[in-house]
Amino acid sequence: MINLILFGPPGSGKGTQAAKLVEQFQLIHISTGDLFRYEMSHNTPLGEQAKAYMAKGELVPDSVTIGMLRNKVESHPDAAGFIFDGFPRTIPQAQALDELLEEKGTRVTGLFALHVDDEEIVQRIKLRGLSSGRADDNNESIIRNRINVYKNETSPVFDYYAEQGKSQSINGIGEIEEIFERLSEAIAQLH
Ligand code: AMP
Numbered sequence: 001m002i003n004l005i006l007f008g009p010p011g012s013g014k015g016t017q018a019a020k021l022v023e024q025f026q027l028i029h030i031s032t033g034d035l036f037r038y039e040m041s042h043n044t045p046l047g048e049q050a051k052a053y054m055a056k057g058e059l060v061p062d063s064v065t066i067g068m069l070r071n072k073v074e075s076h077p078d079a080a081g082f083i084f085d086g087f088p089r090t091i092p093q094a095q096a097l098d099e100l101l102e103e104k105g106t107r108v109t110g111l112f113a114l115h116v117d118d119e120e121i122v123q124r125i126k127l128r129g130l131s132s133g134r135a136d137d138n139n140e141s142i143i144r145n146r147i148n149v150y151k152n153e154t155s156p157v158f159d160y161y162a163e164q165g166k167s168q169s170i171n172g173i174g175e176i177e178e179i180f181e182r183l184s185e186a187i188a189q190l191h
Helices: 014-025 032-041 045-056 062-074 091-103 118-132 140-154 156-162 176-188
Strands: 002-007 028-031 081-085 110-115 167-171
Touching (some): 014 028, 014 081, 014 176, 028 032, 032 045, 062 091, 110 176
16 A cells, blocks of 8 residues: 655645646545535534634644544545545644554555745635635635644654654645656655
């Protein structure tokens, strides 16, 4: 199995690149942000739990997020592997992912962090907000809060996997195809 983590701040291109990688490697794409938005749009209890946190750009509590992720992974018992996008965002989430994959006799293959500077991120998310309809993409102070949450709560996950020799940084600035090339080359080196 190949299990990749696409890492990086909001607006760094994780979703765009994940969609392209899925085509190339036939992996299952799991975006916890997309899962929460789906639950919210269907007014489920899980969506209700996530709503207030997402509106503020805060992280949904680990207990909620980890349970949802586990269910999603377990719903694909025959997967050739996964691309995790927007997960793990905390050390407890990373530990839970490692445990879950170990139970399945597999592990995280590599983590790829897309690097994009803050001002570029704000511009990209505002642009995305014009078509995404996401409330958290349409308010600059929420966008900046999401960037701070990434720096304070999520970036330690890079070091956690670096200790396992699995983290790599990728330049996230440039054309979509160019960035995809960089990622594909880095992934090819894993074999
Ligand atoms: P995203 O689509 O990845 O930018 O996520 C949008 C929002 O969903 C985040 O700002 C969080 O409120 C919530 N969220 C997504 N993934 C996670 C996660 N792994 N842990 C906690 N909250 C999350």
